[in-house]
Amino acid sequence: MKDTLRYDPEGAVVLAGGYGVVGGEVARMLQARHPSLPKVLAGRTPSRGEALAAEVGASLQVMDLAGSAPLDFSARAVVALVNDSSDRLLRACLRAGIPFVDITRWTVRVQQALALVAVEPPRAPVVFASGWMAGVVSLVGAALARELGGASAVETSILYDLADRAGEDSIEFMDRMHVPFEVTEEGARRVVEPLTEARRVEFAGRYRRVVRLDTPEQLTLPLVLGARTVSTRIGFTDESATLSLQAAQGLGLFHLLRGDRFRGLRRALLHGSGKGGQAVVRIDVSTGGASRTAMLVDARGQAHLTAAGATLALERALGLDGDAPPRGVAFPEQAPSPGRVLAALRSLGVELVVQTGADATRRAA
Numbered sequence: 001m002k003d004t005l006r007y008d009p010e011g012a013v014v015l016a017g018g019y020g021v022v023g024g025e026v027a028r029m030l031q032a033r034h035p036s037l038p039k040v041l042a043g044r045t046p047s048r049g050e051a052l053a054a055e056v057g058a059s060l061q062v063m064d065l066a067g068s069a070p071l072d073f074s075a076r077a078v079v080a081l082v083n084d085s086s087d088r089l090l091r092a093c094l095r096a097g098i099p100f101v102d103i104t105r106w107t108v109r110v111q112q113a114l115a116l117v118a119v120e121p122p123r124a125p126v127v128f129a130s131g132w133m134a135g136v137v138s139l140v141g142a143a144l145a146r147e148l149g150g151a152s153a154v155e156t157s158i159l160y161d162l163a164d165r166a167g168e169d170s171i172e173f174m175d176r177m178h179v180p181f182e183v184t185e186e187g188a189r190r191v192v193e194p195l196t197e198a199r200r201v202e203f204a205g206r207y208r209r210v211v212r213l214d215t216p217e218q219l220t221l222p223l224v225l226g227a228r229t230v231s232t233r234i235g236f237t238d239e240s241a242t243l244s245l246q247a248a249q250g251l252g253l254f255h256l257l258r259g260d261r262f263r264g265l266r267r268a269l270l271h272g273s274g275k276g277g278q279a280v281v282r283i284d285v286s287t288g289g290a291s292r293t294a295m296l297v298d299a300r301g302q303a304h305l306t307a308a309g310a311t312l313a314l315e316r317a318l319g320l321d322g323d324a325p326p327r328g329v330a331f332p333e334q335a336p337s338p339g340r341v342l343a344a345l346r347s348l349g350v351e352l353v354v355q356t357g358a359d360a361t362r363r364a365a
């Protein structure tokens with residue numbers, strides 16, 4: 001039996017993975033911003049989502065993207081908040097003409113999805129919002145570029161709180177620490193090793209070590225903004241963790257431990273305590289001698305900030321943001337009104353401070 005989805009413009013928004021760590025935050029945000037929008041929370045064991053469903057007035061649905069049961073439902077839109085590893089959900093939505101948002105893809109998986117939409121062109125909006133924090137970095141980068149009249153460089157530094165909450169499905173992303181990736185620098189593409197090329201970057205008066213990380217905005221921002229240099233680096237609140245991960249990478253440990261046999265051990269290495277922390281991101285955009293620096297802080301953590309990105313991507317796909325929905329595929333940084341998006345981020349509880357050129361504390365090499 002094959003998957004059969006149906007587009008229903010009056011139907012529910014189906015959140016695949018909707019009662020996970022990020023999914024729960026998306027469900028709450030949608031309930032607060034669009035209380036009349038019907039919602040379905042889908043996953044393999046919906047009983048885990050009962051309390052959340054009652055809280056946000058959603059229904060629950062069984063869905064196993066890796067299982068043999070066919071997908072069979074109607075939707076106004078689908079948001080992928082769990083890895084769609086075989087592109088099953090994307091393909092079914094493309095065929096049914098259902099608006100689709102995905103926040104889960106690392107860069108090669110975004111490239112795979114782009115190849116798929118080249119073969120099966122979408123009839124409905126498709127927003128690939130898998131950049132850091134579901135495209136929040138891309139949105140802010142685009143807004144700063146709009147203020148500056150362009151961007152020759154977009155450099156992002158993430159301060160990751162090891163105490164922050166992250167679900168099991170998130171670890172897949174961190175599980176790729178041994179895989180080299182491409183970046184754009186001075187207009188040329190080159191391959192870099194993850195966790196290398198350390199810099200010290202200032203966050204709220206304190207310098208932190210940050211290292212290379214593979215994230216999809218390093219693929220899309222050069223294309224959308226024409227930026228000649230785009231980089232994303234990550235550092236951990238506990239600097240010894242950054243150094244240990246660098247050392248493990250240098251010793252080839254992630255490479256040695258790849259494969260299913262060591263999955264549990266890799267996850268133990270990469271998974272924090274998960275009690276809760278704050279999400280901090282710094283985005284430096286420059287062009288022609290002028291620059292802007294945005295500092296983002298979400299006191300409710302990375303899942304909340306990611307949910308803000310996912311919510312804005314869904315609003316974009318459905319035209320709930322006041323702009324016409326995109327025709328076919330779009331990335332968050334292609335939003336027609338990025339300034340309005342900054343206001344929306346603030347309204348979602350994200351602290352966002354923008355400094356101009358001389359006021360901004362410069363990055364130290």
Ligand SMILES: NC(=O)c1ccc[n+]([C@@H]2O[C@H](COP(=O)([O-])OP(=O)(O)OC[C@H]3O[C@@H](n4cnc5c(N)ncnc54)[C@H](OP(=O)(O)O)[C@@H]3O)[C@@H](O)[C@H]2O)c1
Nearest residue numbers: 017020021022043044045064065082132133134167168169
């Ligand atoms: N772009 C970004 O910056 C960003 C940031 C954070 C997270 N993310 C991505 O967001 C995703 C969710 O992260 P999370 O921390 O919320 O993970 P999570 O807490 O593990 O949530 C995953 C959800 O998906 C469901 N699920 C798992 N396997 C499934 C399957 N085979 N079929 C259907 N549903 C399934 C789970 O419920 P059941 O176990 O009951 O099925 C759960 O509700 C991850 O892919 C992560 O990489 C992206």
